[in-house]
Amino acid sequence: MADLAGVNGQREHFRVVGKPNLPGILSYSLATGIAKFGIDYVVPNMLEARFLRSPYANARVVSVDTTRARAIPGVVDIVTWEDEDIKKLGQSPFGGKSRPYLDNIADYEGAEVGVIVIAENEDICEEALRQLDVEWEILPHVVDILEGRKPDAPVIRPPEFNEIPPGMFDPRPDPNHPKKGNVSFAITIDGDIEEGFAEADQVIEYELKLPAFASHIPNPPGSVAWWFDDPYYGGGKSLHIEGAVQRRESVGSMYGLPPEKTVQVGLFQGGKYCDWGMRKSQEITPLLAKRAGRPVRCVNSREETFDFLMKERYMYLKVGFKNNGLITAIDDFSISDGGSQGSSSFGTANDQGYGPYYTFRCKNIRQTMEIVDSNRGKMYLSGQHCPFNWDAGTMAIYLIAEKLGKDPIDIAKVNLHGPDSQDDPRPVPSFEACLEEGKKLMDWKWHPAGTKRLPDGRMHGASFRYQICPRHAFSGYDVKLELRNGEVHLPTQGPCTGIYAVEANAMVVAEELGLEYEDIKVDFDYREKFTPVGGGSDGTTASAWATKECANILKQKILEAVIEEANNPPPPSMFSFGMPQEPSPFKGLKPEDLDMADGKVIVKADPSKGVPLKQATRKNIFATYSGRPPAAIWSLGMGKMLDTMNTAYCEVAVDTETGEVEILRFVVVADPGKVMRLTSLESQIDQVMYFSQGCQLMEEYVYDERTGVKLTNNMIDYKKPTMLDVPPVERKFLETRAGNAAYGASGISHSLANTHMVIIAIHNAIGVWVDPPATPDKILKALGKA
Amino acid sequence: MANEERSRTDVALSHEAAQVKSAEAIRAIPSVLTEFRCPTCGKVFGSYANLQYHYADEHPEFVVPETIVLHINGKDCEVLVEPHWTLQRTLQFRLDLTGAKHMCGKGACGSCTVIIDGRAVLSCITLAVECVGKSITTIEGIAANPKWKPLVDAYCKWDAMQCGYCTPGFLVTAKALLDKNPDPSEDEIREALSGNICICGTYPRHTTAILEAAPQIAAGG
CATH class of the missing domain: 3.30.365.10 (Aldehyde oxidase/xanthine dehydrogenase, molybdopterin binding domain)
Structure with a gap:
């Protein structure tokens, strides 16, 4: 087992970690629409802003006359790339060449270029953009x-x-x-x-x-910002920005603000899928609000969100x-x-x-x-x-x-090296175990391409792939836990991206402190440092490792406080009215004689002697931990070590008359090291398989070659799988505890993403290659039928 | 103001707290408008007639916004809208109801779903002025109603959401289905929810949640 350096990394019994169906801490807010994302914020007296976006794939704005646009009632301000304040924006304090934040060059259709309009509402913004007299130099693309x-x-x-x-x-x-x-x-x-x-x-x-x-990204990005008088901090107005979730400090720094002068309450970031980049609409609103002296909202449209x-x-x-x-x-x-x-x-x-x-x-x-x-x-x-x-x-x-x-699984076995080095001939243990389970689930019987016809006349194909669990869980985390008025609090900045990272961390705290998941109070506060996000399950498992260490520091402090109070009880409160105090059952013991279980502080030697945590100490206790899990393979370098592996399988039926492909099922047998939160782990696996399905069968960017314009940047022409499209995903998880994060857990979902597993299964069915997305017309063409 | 600016985020809610918040959001919608803000220049007037005069004087080339009464979540609400405004935009910008989410803007994803006269409808392609005299139910109305607690609970228990942006739209569609068919099969659920797109791919979780909640709702929670 890995996680050798951490406290309780080798824990054998789990009460909370790994448990399914514990509701997410933010789930009720999300399900009921109470959760506000950047695009949702509407504030009194708010203005709207829009960037000029290029209608050309490659072009330069030679000049722009804003006279007609400015004359439209409701237009409040127009910014151009030549304005001094925007020229200063985003410049590195260390000098060196950098691209201006806004310039007159558009290097793809839809790129923000040259001009921003601010108006009373969205419609006036659009009209003002139409009324700009822009001289374009259209360049080859x-x-x-x-x-x-x-x-x-x-x-x-x-x-x-x-x-x-x-x-x-x-x-x-x-x-x-x-x-x-x-x-x-x-x-x-x-x-x-x-x-x-x-x-x-x-x-x-x-x-x-x-x-x-x-x-x-499901929620089109955007922000709303305003400046306010802040009695807490001097030095001019402070900034409030919603929509730049998790980037509050970096956006604030663009405007020369120290972290404490930037406020952001909202924590719902939406689906990121590792697209962590900020859009200009999430960064520009403070500048516009400063110019206008009013709150300004700027959001991307769906069509502008097809990066x-x-x-x-x-x-x-x-x-x-x-x-x-x-x-x-x-x-x-x-x-x-x-x-x-x-x-x-x-x-x-x-x-x-x-x-x-x-x-x-x-x-x-x-x-x-x-x-x-x-x-x-x-x-x-x-x-x-x-x-x-x-x-x-x-x-x-x-x-x-x-x-x-031969069977591809056998070819994979021949080529894989063992856990220690490229010369290690021993198989990777979890690879062998995953294969065994996967073959059983699939009833795996390999056949050469184009040789198996199903009873309904369609051709059958199957594919297999493996991948290592990724180990980019090398980020460090700063965790703080508090015992406050007898309850354990986990303060965190969030954010919420849908990976249930905070929940997994709360489960770890509960596990280590002998509490239930519901006992851990998660306090979301933008001022907190702890952000248990650093890349999906990898960030979750790594932050959970740091949280585990912190929980054990808190536990030690609690037990020390309990003994101190047992041996030196505080004076009775004035409200005890002279009633005798119960002597502590811990008097004369040492902290190492105690443990925490079932919501109580107990005597190890006699667990029947226990006091509920709320009554065990009157102290408020704080613990912090700052660090990272040890020995992450990704920080040690590539090609020298392997530990946990995942396998995935796909089965398709191809109709050679219509070109239609049906994915009969996906099977995933994976080794996440240790399951932390089962329900979201299952859901992550589904997500990654459906992403893979989408990119191999449906999703496509289509460009007009002549103009360079993207033709499919909308949800009608750019197809995503719906509930009727997705196949069942059968999953099985092995727990080798070989990962470097909490209890030997590791990241999982990236490892199963793929662009060709369905494509290979299609080849196995019909014996010809089709590039993704394998749409029916392409299948028929490949078969010489169209 | 400063205290408000620096308040902590209050979103880690139990079902009961979410129910209360949703009911508060509905209660907070004014039944009658007391101020009329010009969408073109931002000036505020005390009556609709004064706004009309203002348009005639200042913006004669613009279409005058209308006041309409919408029946939302059991409550009549007077709203000032422009004729081309969608219901989704009206809910978000005029009534501070943020549950009908803007995702595609083209009626392709279901994130903005509301129920109008018993039918699941896409509010991003429905004009607000078309909805006068109709009964509109949003996610806030469903969340505030204890009858639907089993559905919300099941969604949360089964993680029928990841990022959660599309989730209210799914729940509204599920409610519309259960109104008509209290005991749906898995295939009927898939069919009913096929117009809702979840980029995070939580699809199998929705059928699990609805199948679990349906008999509880039918039995009165």
Whole structure:
């Protein structure tokens, strides 16, 4: 078991942790609509603001005449990129080149550019935008990255953008391979690729297209902000902003404010799915409110909220392997959408060296990526839903199995290395266990492609994939717990993103203090530091580790206080009216003689001697802990260790007459290390499988090549699965306790995200490849029937 | 004001507290308007007639907003709206009812669902002026009614929400279904809720919750 460094990491009996069906602390607010998200806030005397958004994929505002717009009744103010206050916004105090917060360059259709209007209401804003006299310089665009990478393609990015130092998630410039035209390069070489291919008995070459898909945050982002006189802190007005959840301090700092002068009460962030980037509508309202002297609201429309969660990538692979299926060399060349300026490269260039390959015993790997600047759109900050090109490895295993006439599961077993190193021949224990359960659940009987017809005439296909549990649970957390008036409080900033992180932490506190989940009072307060969010279940399990440590510090302090009061009882209160005080059953004992169980402080040697926690001490006690779980594999480096694994399976039926694909079921057998909160774990698995279904069968960005305009940025044309579309997801969880977080737990959901498991099952059914989304027309075309 | 600005967030609610808050939200809606704010310039008037005069004088090129009476959650409420305003916008901007959520704006996702005269209706594509004389039930009305406690409880017990943005729309649709069919099958639930999109993918949780709650509601809670 992991979690060796923490208190009670090896706990054997659980009363609270892992329990299902405990309602979320915020669930009643959410279910009844009381919960307010950024877009929901409407405040008295509020103005509305709208950005000018580019109707062109690549363009520059040469000039803008605002005269007609300003003359419209109800227009309060118009900001242009040339105004001094907005020029200063967001500038680094350390200097250096950075893109202005608002400039006159639009590098994708819908980009905020040049102008912001402020008016009495949304309709007047829209009219004012229509009345702007904008002179546009329309520039050549790239929305097809295969065209954009060609030497004769127009160079779309202004030269000054190339001088901006890369951000944390931007592609790193490769000094040995300078940028050419629209193309930057990222190249990683391990081992000797030529030698690897020389060792191979056979070679396969294949290509796959990873689809772009939308982050599709359910609540369109936005904010409302105002300034107020604040008697608590001097130095001018303080800022109140709603909608910039969890980024209160960073938004405040844009306006030169210390943290204490920025207020944000709301904590509902909505679904993030790792799209953590802030939109301009969430940052600009303080500036506009300052100019207008009134509260200002600015929100994105749904159409303006179709940013990427994953960007498009074309992959071309050459894989050498021995006749037993052992891979000896991987040559991976890919062409990746770089998106517009400032797009994150998470999931693409930033992930080179990660991914499936480091689970392989093969050490000869070359990854070459071309990152093509485009005008397709933007991916904010994260975008790692289907991370690390895992599906390229999944396809390699499938294709080798096809070529050798073997079961892909057996090919995976040959290639996986053991827990200690790439030379470790022992299987990863939980991989073997997951496979055993998965095969049982699936009634797994492998068949070659295009060979199994179902009784109803449709073709049957199945697929399998594995992935390690991700270990980015390396973030540190600052936790505070309080015993206040006999009740235990867990103060937290939140936020609520839907991962039930606070609840899992409350369960850990209850477990460690011998209390029930309902006994833990969670105090949401924007001023608190503890934010148990850092990437879905990974953040939850890591923050729960820090919470466990804090709970044990609190417990120790409580027991010390109980003994101190038992041995030196406080004087009777004036309201005891001379009644004799009951002597404490703990008199003469030491803290180590006591424990906490069933809501009481008890004597270890005689648990019948106990006092309810509320009566055990009159003291208010505070405990803090600041730290992170130890030994996270992701902070130790890649390719050297494996511990817990997950497996997923898919079964489809394909109608070769209509091209319709039905996913008969998903099966997931996963090892989360330790189940913390069963109900939300199950739900996370469902989510990730439905995301995978959507991107492989339905979701698609369609561009007009001539204008570069995105045609599907609405919920009618960009299809998401509905309740009638989703198949059953059968799940089974193993608990090896091998993770690095609380009680050996680890993160789970990213690991099961995929772009090709359904696609491979379709190939297994019909014997031909179809790029995602595998819509019926594409299936029929692939079958030569359309 | 400063104390209000720096108040703690009060959203960790029990069902009973949520019920009380929902009832308060309905009670807080004024039955009769006492001030009439010009949507075009923000000036406030004490009567609708004065607002009309103001429009004639100051904004003759604009359409004058209307006062209408909407029957919402059992209560008549006078509202000042512009003719093109949707019911969703009216609920959010005029009545401070935030349960009907704006997600798609095109009638494609169900997050803004309300019940009008017994039918689940998408308030983002329904004009407010069309709703005069009709009975409108929002999530606040359902949450305030103890009859529906088993449904809300089951939603919370089964995590039939992750981020929770679309959840009120699902609950309203579920209530509309149970009004007509107190004992629905799993397939009937899936069919009824197929117009509600949950990006977080909580779909199987809704059927579980509704199947659990339905007999309790039928038995009177």
